[in-house]
Amino acid sequence: xxxxxxxxxxxxxxxxxLPKAVPDAKLAEKIYDAFQKEFNDKGRFAAFDKFCxxxxxxxxxxxxxxxxxxxxxxxxxxxxxxxxxxxxxxxxTIEVETPNGIMEGVVKVGIKEDPADSETGEGxxxxxxxxxxxxxxxxxxxxxxxxxxxxxxxxxxxxxxKAQDSFWDSEAGQQHLSKRVERTFPEFIAKVPSKSLAxxxxxxxxxxxxxxxxxxxxxxRKNSPKE
Numbered sequence: 001x002x003x004x005x006x007x008x009x010x011x012x013x014x015x016x017x018l019p020k021a022v023p024d025a026k027l028a029e030k031i032y033d034a035f036q037k038e039f040n041d042k043g044r045f046a047a048f049d050k051f052c053x054x055x056x057x058x059x060x061x062x063x064x065x066x067x068x069x070x071x072x073x074x075x076x077x078x079x080x081x082x083x084x085x086x087x088x089x090x091x092x093t094i095e096v097e098t099p100n101g102i103m104e105g106v107v108k109v110g111i112k113e114d115p116a117d118s119e120t121g122e123g124x125x126x127x128x129x130x131x132x133x134x135x136x137x138x139x140x141x142x143x144x145x146x147x148x149x150x151x152x153x154x155x156x157x158x159x160x161x162k163a164q165d166s167f168w169d170s171e172a173g174q175q176h177l178s179k180r181v182e183r184t185f186p187e188f189i190a191k192v193p194s195k196s197l198a199x200x201x202x203x204x205x206x207x208x209x210x211x212x213x214x215x216x217x218x219x220x221r222k223n224s225p226k227e
Contacts, residue, residue, distance in 0.1 A: 045103060047199070051075070052094060052105035054195060059109060060085050065092065068107055072096060074193050077171035098171065128203045131156055135185060143189055146203035159200040167192045 022028040055068050065085060072081045072094060082095040090109040095102055128146035131153065135141065147156035167173045168183055172191075181187055189204065197204055 048096070048103045048105055050199070051195065052107050055107045057092065057107050057109050060087055060090065060092070068092060068094075071193075071195075073172075075170060075172050075196070077175045080171055126150075126201070131202070133160070143185075145197075148201035151201050156202065159202060163192065163196060163200040163202065164188050167196060 018028040018031060019025070022031065051072075055071055057068050058064055065083060069081055069083050076096045076098065080097045082097075084093040084095075085091075086093065092107045094105045094107055096105075127149045129149045131145045131147035133143045133145055145160075147153070147159075151159065164185070167188055168177065172193075176187070176191060177183060181191070192204075194204055
């Protein structure tokens with residue numbers, strides 16, 4: 001089983017202690033919900049800050065700014081992203097409107113942190129190993145994904161399921177659903193931003209899924225006898 005994060009351990013502990021310390025069940029629930037919201041907000045802003053640090057901005061030309069805006073709109077939805085360039089500081093200010101409020105960040109010109117870099121910030125690349133995935137209803141259709149070699153296949157599968165839920169619950173995912181896109185695994189793989197997969201320790205090896213090619217032996221023709 002994957003190791004729980006400190007926040008998850010604390011929330012589990014709080015869930016077991018609160019009913020004993022606070023006799024009023026409704027009050028205990030309110031306290032728990034307040035803690036949960038605080039952790040969710042911190043996690044959301046931390047993820048947004050990381051997203052800003054990884055956004056590719058080689059310069060402040062119009063084309064580059066539009067490309068950055070597109071990156072954010074893929075995750076947060078069109079119409080929700082505002083960008084203000086600051087030529088003197090060689091940076092962009094990013095504002096994203098979400099149901100939980102406005103998130104602000106800064107994208108600087110220059111080489112960005114690779115999504116595959118380790119969390120230690122030492123620039124060590126993650127090594128990915130093959131992670132083939134198939135659905136029960138169609139086992140012959142294989143998606144050749146990659147997983148961080150530090151993740152077991154079981155842990156990678158859990159990360160993949162969580163990544164799916166996060167994507168469909170995001171602004172971009174909700175927009176796709178409103179356009180009658182089916183909430184299926186193939187649609188998820190085709191539309192999820194690669195950076196979201198990277199943050200889950202996963203990688204999309206091939207953009208488009210395709211079935212495994214079955215190779216059949218080629219019958220060789222015997223040489224005709226010499227006359």
